[in-house]
Amino acid sequence: MATLGLRVLLTSYPNLYAAMQYASAAYLIWLGGKILLGAVRKTYGKPASADLDRLTAWEAVRAGFVTNMTNPKSVAY
Template structure:
């Protein structure tokens, strides 16, 4: 159990700090709109991930109990997805954050909804959770409950990272926007994804 949690914290921590749409959204809100609206955006992001985590946990538990073969096929598909994602990040790392989060000034509620809907309407998060979270479920543990617990831990890590971003918006924002930093984090994360994809493909 301890080994699984430690491995998850290391892998999910790297995923959390890699710049992306969520990071851009929080930095944008903190820079232009202030701390409160940036915090609401972060809460929306966290809630969106939590909903996906609950859906994946329930679906995986039901699939494992009712159709082991379908679960195995899903695992293979998840392994292929992780390897494809990792190769793309290794071979074509970005040189800047994704700036889909750029937007005009808005109310706190609007920032919360941007964070929430940006994740709820992104099926890639569900696919990633399906392929990533089950690898950290220890033998003998209830897969549904443990998977949801890992999703909660990932959300908590994300909120802590967002709090750090908000508290140190300018220095951290400058660092995370550097092309060399974005490329380095993409390559590192890509290597981790390939490793976990191979592990998922070879595991029983």
């Protein structure tokens, strides 16, 4: 959020901030449920390197850029 400069927008509209909090909470609940379901189904044993073999150079750069831009600590560095 800090990277995009949305601080002013969120402080000006408290309802928007509350909606963002609820959406974030829903996402974390969904993510936790997905992890628990994967543990029950035992699908957690897939090697991560199998997915990396299929990435092109551009896809790898794009994934790294998106990861760094959405990291809130990137503003500090």
